[in-house]
Amino acid sequence: MNHQEAKDLLLTLLPEEQLNLIKIEVFRLSWQGKGYNIIAEESGYDHDYVRKSGSSLWKALSDTLATNVTKRNFRPLLETRLTESSLQRPYALEYPGGALAFSSPFYLERSGEEARAYNEIKQPGSVLRIKGPRKMGKSSLMLRVLDQAESEDYQVVKIDLLQADRKILSDLDLLLQWLCLQMSTQLNIAPAMDDYWNPLMGSKLSCSNYLQQHILAQLDRPLVLVINELNLLFDHQEVSQDFLPLLRSWFEEAKHNVLMQKLRQVLVYSTEVYVQLDLNLSPFNVGLAIELQAFEDQQIAQLAKSYGFNWQADGMAANPVTYLRSTVAGHPYLTQLALYTLASSQGFMESPMNSLKDIIKTAAEPKGIYNEFLHQLLADLTANLTAVSGFRKLHGSKGDVLSSIESYQLERLGLATIVNGKTLACNQLAAKFLLKQL
Template structure:
């Protein structure tokens, strides 16, 4: 079956059949499904599943009386693995994904952390909401942002997801250039005509006012539903303080405007950044001290165990502990380890023996970090001093801490700062 055929079949099943299907793929028994959905008995569940199988072209020949449940599981493991309980995947051929960049929305390898996802999904429905997602690089910020946007889209919201890395040097030469480009990008993503020039009047009005008018008088009235605007890598602007001051102040203003019944209640903002805000922002104009803050944590031991199961690795608790002793609960480092262990049939011991060397699976990642550190001699020396210190008295400048945190090299435990994991401690202690 092709993806288009699968999607068409999935759309055709009834609401009740969809609830039965999701419960079945979650690993519930027929009896439990019947009880949770208030169906008459388990035979009703079996009939629903049989009809679902027929929709997906699993049909018994005349006189045959066998079930296609396992085939249904395998089909969804291929096209919608996010709906399948990992415990049902034993024996199912696993499609591995190289852990690089954003995790696909339907990936079975995405691990939800505590209530973070559900909290964000709920928050996005509140008029004028502002969600602030912060974490170092490779912790899953963009993957979470994409899921928030997908969840909003499923409820017929319009969504625009912008990565501010797309703002080139020409766009960042002045606040006016940036806000013009920003409005043009949003217009294009909404598939609306670019009318920026009509709303821009620099002779009498400021760029902030023009940008606000463009949203208030043109963009928001053009859509008849809420608009979720997701801004990824917003800390790019921290290197351009004059632009950042006004732009972030503008986001705060729009958020404040939404507290009164008006068109601004249509706009919901999700802002993603990887560092602390190290530029001076007026506390009354900063969006980073209002809204709903989300700090993405590392995986817990239970979440690492869950991810191992999804990779069909039959690990015991002590094996999970050994991996975490090396890389902690860092999502990218954990996933990369499991990818190679599963793909190359490595033992955990073989992986650990070379993990912190140039021969190990992290070689490319570690060398990239090394090159970035070598570009800033003072930062590199400070990090080596932290790694090689036998005490907890190493003093680092605030700006250095922010940069090391953004790179994912350090973590904070209370007021203490330390290398994020033993992998980094071992590798960089040799440099």
């Protein structure tokens, strides 16, 4: 147990104003079984001052716990009490990975991003883009945007491309008919694709006419159209190069078409895979982009409290908050998974920092908690030669300068941050794993 861990533990029992440096050291070293003479010697304080501070501490703990606490009995007493407390969480742990429910205590509100997203879907003809590397919280934010849309009494259609067959994703005509059928079904409007589909007009115009004349014309309120996992189309270049400009055309059409102003698009996609489009045809440079960011220290500390850990965001190297942020770059999923694994441990945990280090130490191994995530990241990196080149330069010893596109690709993968025009490596754990594999 280090000084910070001793302080964190005491703060679960006593208010901070009752603690000072010497009381925390008395607690920490007494936990190790050391007497007041040794504590005075190691801490550099006068022996009488150490003893008086100890007496004051045991009295404060006695008052809080309503039982006699002494230097001799405090450790087994606290271990029992804190173990019982950890087993009496007011809510069950949730395994991280998917979208978090509205009531989940493990969801961290991104108040600024959420407010901007909620405001954007109120704008006629708008496009909201929720983007970021895998498992950054896009699905959780999407669910909250959908809930906000329903609270505004808007119509909602959610298209999840994970539900589309590969055959559909690889054929533009099938994809657009599938999209129209999904809209009709979810809005309880009788499908009528045969009335609008004309091979001479082409699939894109047929789909646009169906949307305007058969869907929007029948609605008396705005329609929020959510397309989730849009990145799945990036593997189908011919389809994506037609489908994505179609979405852009709907945005442009809304500038002068009253019917199309009822439409609000919410596009949700991962940024690991890159698709190249003419800037004038791409939907990825219009509307409002919400790019989900890594957790900062205060957010990690807040999340840790949900798991029962009283950690402070003080920037100290010995702090688990600082360790998590530096090791996994504050990645939301990786942070959640580490905290979940730590909180799932049975019994009292003397040193959360050491336990956390043990978890991270084996995280990349075949049975480690990050193994699957890291291998997916490896596949994404090696599929992008520009990113591989940039990654090697970033972690090389020659000081090679990365091109702007190399920096951009690494940022999209969550392997670098760009600060004041300078590309900086992040996510130590992922970088160490990838360097071994390349």
